[in-house]
Amino acid sequence: MSNYIDKSLSIANPNPHNLGLTERLAILSGLLGLTIAGLHAGGVSFASTGMTFTIAFTLMGMSLLWYSYQHYATKKAGVKNDGVWFSSLASRGVIGWILGIVLTGFYVLLYWFPEVLGMGKAGAANTGIISLFDPLSNVFHGKPASQWFMYGTMYTFAILFFGIKFIYKYRQNRYQVIRTLSVMFFQLFLAYLIPEILSGLNGGFEGNWFDMDLKNQWPLDYDFAQQWHIDNMLSAGNIGWFFFIWSLLLVFVVSPYLTYKYGKRWYCSWVCGCGGLAETAGDPWRHLSDKSINAWKIERWMIHAVLLFSFVMTIAVVYSYLGKDPSKYSLTQTGFTLIIIGLLLALAASYAFLQKKNADGNKNKIYLASGSATLVAILLGMNWLFGSGNAFFLGGDAFKSSYGFYIGALFSGVVGVGFYPIMGSRVWCRFGCPMAAILGLQQKLFSKFRITTNGGQCISCGNCSTYCEMGIDVRSYAQKGQNIVRASCVGCGICSAVCPRGVLRLENGSEDIFSKTDEYKAIHISNEGVKIDLLR
Known part of the structure; x- marks a missing residue:
């Protein structure tokens, strides 16, 4: 017995x-x-x-x-997140730590x-x-x-x-x-x-390789503006020119338009390979993202610092090789300098204007972003006036090697994927991806995308915040009935999927989303008083 x-x-x-x-x-x-x-x-x-x-x-x-x-x-169909905190693999247990060490070690070997x-x-x-x-x-x-x-x-x-x-x-x-x-x-x-097929059909371009991933774009593809990459594209004939022109259109036309229409989710959750791996293979660890205010502060400083580093590195690399062989390219070093200074000053002015319009007078962000763009423009102009062949008084190779090591390999690969079982699946997307940063700024300032909330239905269960891989405290917005307009939101829709009450909804309405959602509310609060719509 x-x-x-x-x-x-x-x-x-x-x-x-x-x-x-x-x-x-x-x-x-x-x-x-x-x-x-x-x-x-x-x-x-x-x-x-x-x-x-x-x-x-x-x-x-x-x-x-x-x-x-x-x-x-x-x-039965339905969200199955049962027992994630009881799993050693999914809750930073022994198996999770072992897997994290194995993945990190693999990336170290792969890169170096x-x-x-x-x-x-x-x-x-x-x-x-x-x-x-x-x-x-x-x-x-x-x-x-x-x-x-x-x-x-x-x-x-x-x-x-x-x-x-x-x-x-x-x-x-x-x-x-x-x-x-x-x-x-x-x-x-x-x-x-x-x-792979194009490379094979063209014999690997006989050593003149260039990136043929049609969805990969600058600044995520930080090799794009480097001299060897530009030269390889332009020497590959019609196919190289096609990829060169498409890459420029993707950065300056396609991406801004789609972000305006649909937010950064069109890329980060529907197209990008980094986001694709995070959403699929990284799904068991999405609940491990840090939702604290301190993590949010670190995130904002870090990801925009990486974006600034990416801008500076690209400018330095292009400026350096345009000065070495002026006759090789149609764009001269002087022309490039004037174009960049003009773009940076226009960017600083535009950001200041948009922030004053949308950020309720948050002057710190205005001064920091606009000041950074202006400072880069001034430094580049000083280099040009003094006749220096290197942007920012340093060689382009110094910026390129530092960015490639610390951001391109260590951050995006070793930490970005190796730390899935420890810090969640969107570590790179949240803290380091310059593409996510630039799309996030567009999404925050001029995009139709919002996550609307119906606060009256919220029961504060916390599922939305728990399973937000970007560390957004979605519940706090839902409790207040406040629509979510966050630069970091990748629009994956998991917060809406796990909500048991249908509180959250992903929308691409008019830019004045608040007036649109006001039509669906039964209780209207304004300066004139409280009005109850009995027809709803």
Whole structure:
């Protein structure tokens, strides 16, 4: 006879957070795929490299599909965030910390020690985990894989299969399903297949590589304005000119227009690969974002400092190489200087005007932003007047190497993804992405996008704040019936999806959204008094 005594008084399952047998088997099959890949990396292989690759990734893909179906699709549709704080993986437990260390270590090796992963040097054959991707690379390019081809393949695989898991989880929400299909499409075709196929058809451009990701744009793509990248595009013929012109249109026309119409969500939640990985593979950790006021203050200072660094770095790089060979480019150093100074002064004036109009007289932000733009313009002008070949009295290479190391690699990769299980899935997007910063300023100052709230329905459950991966205290806005217009909001819509009362709604109305939402209120409070609309 068992001596076990169940002290639970619950008439339901007292252990609701345990995984079922089929879910455990699904996880086991995924671990088997990882083991096969790991054995190959260690030099132990039971089949050809192509067969090993196929078996390993088939097992991992089927594992995710099987687990997703058993965990979500076999249950009634609805948000399933049960037991996230009981999970060692999702609540900064031992498993979460181990995974964070593994991811961080992988990114360190990827950026600075690719030979440890098996990257062959000076034409030597690949070994280790990178060699596992040689057969697929040969299909696209006719040559062995690089560490970046391996990374791009793994990245795309993660977005696709974790995206399917995300769709199973939120299948009752049409917005989430379409949004996830969008990021899966853009990652698979625009970021992976099209660039790899074009590169293969053109022989890798014989060493003159340039970024052919149609959705990648400056300042997120910080290599765009560098001399080698510009030269490679312009020397690639019609296809290079197409990408050059498209990149300029994307920055100066397409992006501002779409942000005005739909807010930054059009890019950060529907297109961007960084956001795509955060929303799909990073979904189990979205609740770990810090919602404190101190985190918000750090976020605002840090992300706009990175944006300023990105501006300064780009100006310094372009200014430097225009001065080295004036006859090579149609744009001269003098012309570039005058254009940048004019744009910066116009930007400073525009920001001051818009902030005075919309920020209730918050003069500190006006002075800081406008002053920074003016200071950069003055420093650039001084360089030009003194005849210095380097912008800001430093070489463009110094800015480029510092930005590439600290922002492009350490922040966006090592911290941005490696810290998913520790700080949440949008660490990079929230604290460091210059693209998110510039789109956020546009969204805050001139965009139709708002999250409207119906405060009378709010029960203060806190789901919206808990699952906001950008650390916004959504509940505080809902309790006050205040519409949410935040520069950091990526419009993912999860706050609305997890709300049990339908308090939150993502809208693209007129710019005066407050007058629009006032039409839906039953109680109208104004200087004339309180009016109750009995017809509602």
